[in-house]
């Protein structure tokens with residue numbers, strides 16, 4: 001077994017208690033300077049022994065989240081300069097052809113090696129997912145609907161049961177779409193390809209966040225499109241003002257669509273405020289360009305209500321929303337969806353031309369998970385888990401990385417984006433880290449213009465194990481060594 005693999009034995013009670021407290025600190029319910037419950041209170045409230053409560057508090061101290069004050073107890077530590085967020089980005093004004101293939105392949109190859117710490121791809125730990133329940137539901141679906149295995153699939157837009165459940169899920173979130181508008185896809189990636197196919201031809205330009213998910217860049221590259229990077233804030237996401245300016249510039253004239261993740265973007269974890277989402281929808285409509293919304297992380301808020309999708313503000317059908325179950329319920333199922341808006345009819349036909357259909361058995365089983373409330377129950381746990389993991393990784397980075405490292409503070413999802421101090425080249429760092437058994441995503445992977453040389457993204461989706469902690473410590477040492485050598 002790899003040292004990065006999680007087993008329940010790796011999470012004793014004190015660790016779980018520390019995670020709970022970590023979450024309260026991470027989401028601001030326990031603020032800097034505030035006193036934590038005493039050992040006696042913790043052990044009474046949580047029904048654990050005093051030894052367990054002490055171990056949990058000490059573990060938070062080791063992670064740098066709290067400090068012990070003599071005779072007074074434990075207090076949340078003030079966030080130091082290390083935890084500051086990176087600044088608003090300043091991408092170039094011209095559209096670029098894209099080329100991120102090689103680097104992406106190297107990172108994905110490293111992700112397949114069990115001896116390398118899996119901090120590179122944004123892949124959640126398999127241990128988060130309700131495997132037994134999925135097994136049962138899939139087995140019973142096969143029993144109840146054997147015809148789905150042996151009928152040549154006429155459902156190229158997807159099974160009505162899943163289309164209905166997905167539309168219902170969004171309606172409950174204030175985003176009303178007709179079931180007819182929904183097309184089930186092979187993951188979010190196929191949905192994104194369909195959306196771009198519907199509105200852009202080779203040579204056209206797509207406006208994107210900078211930095212953005214490298215998958216966007218890859219699709220843009222493979223379709224012969226160009227990318228126009230738009231300034232993006234680490235907390236508030238794509239700058240609508242910057243997009244507005246870009247659209248009236250020379251480079252903006254060939255923009256056919258804006259591709260954006262308004263909720264918990266990758267790699268920054270940023271979320272656009274509601275008013276900005278509304279403005280974005282209106283701006284795209286006004287300029288006659290399509291808005292393609294990647295919603296794949298949107299159900300993963302760490303706290304409070306789920307933020308609205310930009311699609312919720314769409315009155316004209318100009319927004320296409322793309323998403324999947326990859327980050328939430330069943331990464332291996334490769335089931336996603338697109339709401340095609342005014343392009344829905346065209347997208348249905350394109351889906352048929354592109355891949356015929358999506359495997360029906362899995363669609364039916366996932367529809368059942370939604371229908372029976374299994375999805376929501378699972379999500380309650382998953383959100384808490386991801387939130388604790390993000391807080392924990394950020395705390396470890398503050399502890400092990402050099403002073404001056406800036407870290408994003410995402411309110412959802414499970415990636416963090418780091419700006420390293422000095423002139424550290426994360427491409428060179430990547431080569432050294434792989435040799436040392438640590439994977440991460442170097443910053444230039446997220447830019448069409450090779451920006452973000454001193455940035456990197458960390459996957460916080462893995463469960464905490466001593467191996468993960470050692471990997472972070474080692475990466476911090478490598479960064480410090482690079483800094484000293486510069």
Ligand SMILES: Cc1ncc(COP(=O)(O)O)c(C=O)c1O
Pocket residue numbers: 122186187188189190213215261266294296323324325326334335336
């Ligand atoms: C923003 C974003 N969109 C889409 C995907 C891929 O989704 P899927 O695996 O469902 O194709 C990812 C995966 O990392 C992602 O980060």
